[in-house]
Amino acid sequence: xxxxxxxxxxxxxxxGLTRRRLLQGAGGLIAATAIPANGAVLTASPLSQTxxxxxxxxxxxxxRLARYIVAVRGQPLPPAIMKDAKHQxxxxxxxxxxxxxxxxxxxxxxxxxxxxxxxxxxxxxxxVKTTAINAALTNGMFGHADETDGVExxxxxxxxxxxxxxxxxxxxxxxxxxxxxxxxxxxxYDICCRFVIALGNEKWRSLGRGIEGPGATMGSAxxxxxxxxLDETQARYALSYAAQQVSGVWSWIQDVDHIExxxxxxGMGARNGVTSAIMAQMGLTGAFDVLSGLHNVIxxxxxxxxPEELMAGLxxxxxxxxxxxxxxxxxxxxQAPLDAFLTLRREHNLRPDNVERIVVKLPTDxxxxxxxxxxxxxxxxxNIAVALIExxxxxxxxxxxxxxxxxxxxxxxxxxxxxxxQKLMDPAAPRSGFVEVTLRDGHTxxxxxxxxxxxxxxxxxxxxxxxxxEGLIGPVLGAKKTEALIQRVNALEEVSNMRELIRSLLTx
Numbered sequence: 001x002x003x004x005x006x007x008x009x010x011x012x013x014x015x016g017l018t019r020r021r022l023l024q025g026a027g028g029l030i031a032a033t034a035i036p037a038n039g040a041v042l043t044a045s046p047l048s049q050t051x052x053x054x055x056x057x058x059x060x061x062x063x064r065l066a067r068y069i070v071a072v073r074g075q076p077l078p079p080a081i082m083k084d085a086k087h088q089x090x091x092x093x094x095x096x097x098x099x100x101x102x103x104x105x106x107x108x109x110x111x112x113x114x115x116x117x118x119x120x121x122x123x124x125x126x127x128v129k130t131t132a133i134n135a136a137l138t139n140g141m142f143g144h145a146d147e148t149d150g151v152e153x154x155x156x157x158x159x160x161x162x163x164x165x166x167x168x169x170x171x172x173x174x175x176x177x178x179x180x181x182x183x184x185x186x187x188x189y190d191i192c193c194r195f196v197i198a199l200g201n202e203k204w205r206s207l208g209r210g211i212e213g214p215g216a217t218m219g220s221a222x223x224x225x226x227x228x229x230l231d232e233t234q235a236r237y238a239l240s241y242a243a244q245q246v247s248g249v250w251s252w253i254q255d256v257d258h259i260e261x262x263x264x265x266x267g268m269g270a271r272n273g274v275t276s277a278i279m280a281q282m283g284l285t286g287a288f289d290v291l292s293g294l295h296n297v298i299x300x301x302x303x304x305x306x307p308e309e310l311m312a313g314l315x316x317x318x319x320x321x322x323x324x325x326x327x328x329x330x331x332x333x334x335q336a337p338l339d340a341f342l343t344l345r346r347e348h349n350l351r352p353d354n355v356e357r358i359v360v361k362l363p364t365d366x367x368x369x370x371x372x373x374x375x376x377x378x379x380x381x382x383n384i385a386v387a388l389i390e391x392x393x394x395x396x397x398x399x400x401x402x403x404x405x406x407x408x409x410x411x412x413x414x415x416x417x418x419x420x421x422q423k424l425m426d427p428a429a430p431r432s433g434f435v436e437v438t439l440r441d442g443h444t445x446x447x448x449x450x451x452x453x454x455x456x457x458x459x460x461x462x463x464x465x466x467x468x469x470e471g472l473i474g475p476v477l478g479a480k481k482t483e484a485l486i487q488r489v490n491a492l493e494e495v496s497n498m499r500e501l502i503r504s505l506l507t508x
Contacts, residue, residue, distance in 0.1 A: 061291035066235035094472035099145030100125035139165035140270035161266035162216035163188035178495030192219025200304030213248025216269020224277030333366035337433030364420035
């Protein structure tokens with residue numbers, strides 16, 4: 001063309017130079033950006049040695065991410081990451097199966113039964129088979145039907161409740177293996193969290209936006225693209241279709257039934273991601289560089305743009321290992337204070353008759369979420385009161401409005417004060433909790449839990465994850481099926497076709 005301008009997609013087509021030919025003529029760019037066998041990540045190689053071409057390679061975020069999505073399918077995961085991914089999958093399956101019997105799950109089933117659809121994928125805990133898109137939506141709503149699913153603490157995303165339903169729907173549709181699912185889930189967690197950081201998660205909610213939907217949509221698109229076996233160009237288009245579906249406002253905190261919340265945080269992103277990948281798989285085209293090209297999604301939506309964070313550490317830092325698994329089926333800001341209070345209860349023999357007052361200090365941004373919430377499993381005062389009375393917080397009690405209205409419980413709740421503490425706004429420990437108890441004899445005792453059990457700093461072992469899953473899945477599928485399922489997920493890399501495992505998650 002006589003100059004060093006970037007070659008734009010439209011110009012490629014007008015000149016007869018297709019994207020495929022350009023990439024083939026660029027010294028094997030796709031191969032050059034694949035992950036080497038030792039697990040290190042290579043950045044995109046320049047198209048040529050000219051400054052303009054080098055700049056184009058550096059700024060083509062969509063191409064770099066699309067090549068990573070393609071390359072990661074053929075690369076091994078480190079054993080520790082493999083184990084963590086299986087833990088997250090099993091934990092999310094527990095949330096999904098138990099969630100299918102809660103009100104948001106029941107409403108999701110009621111809705112999806114009316115939609116019909118080609119029988120590609122299964123709705124867990126039911127006899128419904130529908131399109132992969134519908135199944136991902138419904139199972140995603142199951143996954144966040146309550147507060148059982150995991151949370152990544154820095155971004156405050158809930159990756160599992162969208163990524164795992166996406167993986168199950170696409171794996172069943174395509175007949176993929178358990179090992180492919182593990183890799184696709186780890187990929188989805190990475191892209192979910194990194195996309196939110198690229199948008200500036202530290203300011204996102206201050207603008208009234210929900211961070212969960214954007215992260216879930218892009219992460220699910222990456223997962224679905226991997227399991228659909230898209231090539232680089234198709235993955236570019238899938239990311240573009242996903243970007244057009246990025247949405248979410250923080251108004252879900254007003255949802256008293258947890259139904260819209262289950263859609264906003266779980267079902268919506270899973271549906272969006274599966275839709276995007278299948279559209280690209282079936283030949284639909286779109287924008288070639290939605291992440292760094294003209295009017296790109298990061299530029300359009302970022303509160304404080306950090307586009308370089310989208311690729312930072314891919315292949316060496318894994319968010320599937322950094323996402324916390326909840327030990328209690330309650331809102332995440334309640335995990336640390338519950339642990340702190342139960343520690344005090346055990347150490348000091350606390351009882352309703354010897355406790356005068358309980359002060360729970362939380363990071364200031366957590367207080368509006370969990371203080372005096374109308375939902376039992378998001379109400380800090382309620383869960384601390386239950387812990388004092390019963391010495392534990394069961395799945396049943398954490399979801400019982402009747403128990404929350406019990407006169408004895410209400411009386412104890414009045415002794416619990418939840419306050420924000422700016423000193424707890426620690427980026428390294430964003431969901432800590434400090435509890436101080438004043439006894440009726442005037443003495444005070446206190447405990448600080450910086451990292452709740454289940455975090456990467458204080459992780460659950462496989463036996464702990466298994467116990468949690470057994471308690472959630474057993475009441476729905478029965479003890480025998482549950483035990484067999486847990487064993488299969490713990491050895492998921494040995495499953496040759498996920499359709500066989502998914503059949504064990506259905507009721508007839």
